[in-house]
Amino acid sequence: MTGSSDSEADVENDIHADLKNDLTVYLQDARDVLLWKLEGLSEYDIRRPLTPTGTNLLGLVKHVTGAEALYLGATFGRSFAGAPRLWCTGEAEPDADMWATPKESRERLVGLYRRVWAHSDETIASRPLDALGRVPGGPPKELTLHRVLVHVIAETQRHAGHADIVRELVDGAVGLREAGHNMAPGDRARWADHRDRLQRVAEEAGRSARDATSGRRG
Structure with a gap:
């Protein structure tokens, strides 16, 4: 009986490990795509507001940096110092995390985003998918790491889609990767x-x- 139970536990652990790996791969893919949309553009073009609500490329990076630090950092008791504050949590003026000031260079924000990645990946690696975290601010909300990962992937991919459109409006560049990958x-x-x-x-x-x-x- 013990051997059977151990075997079932091993299978379950392998399934959870595979699931966590899949989620991490999709998250990293979304991160990479979002940053690629900035490549080859000037400081002006990465900040240009190209929708009536001001959507711009560097602002999208700044926003997802703050969002990831919140959900995969502070939610699990691992706050990341220096991450952008999100206006939706009441910690900044409306839309403050959706655009970059002249003093917030591309190098600074991209570097900050990459450091937040590493911080998030440590959270993911050190906890099981059913680990509970508490989202800061607002009514108390406990979420599993699994649920938080799905949320962060969905949000990052959504904003990568925004970046697709904005980049096309800037210079016509399209696709998931260079050379129009995944485009006809x-x-x-x-x-x-x-x-x-x-x-x-x-x-x-x-x-x-x-x-x-x-x-x-x-």
């Missing part, structure tokens, strides 16, 4: 034709919808 092949002329085609489709669908509405009213 094509040069700028091909993409311009594709965009024009989609514009025509949208206009046709809009006309059809208006005609259908007019017909029902008539």
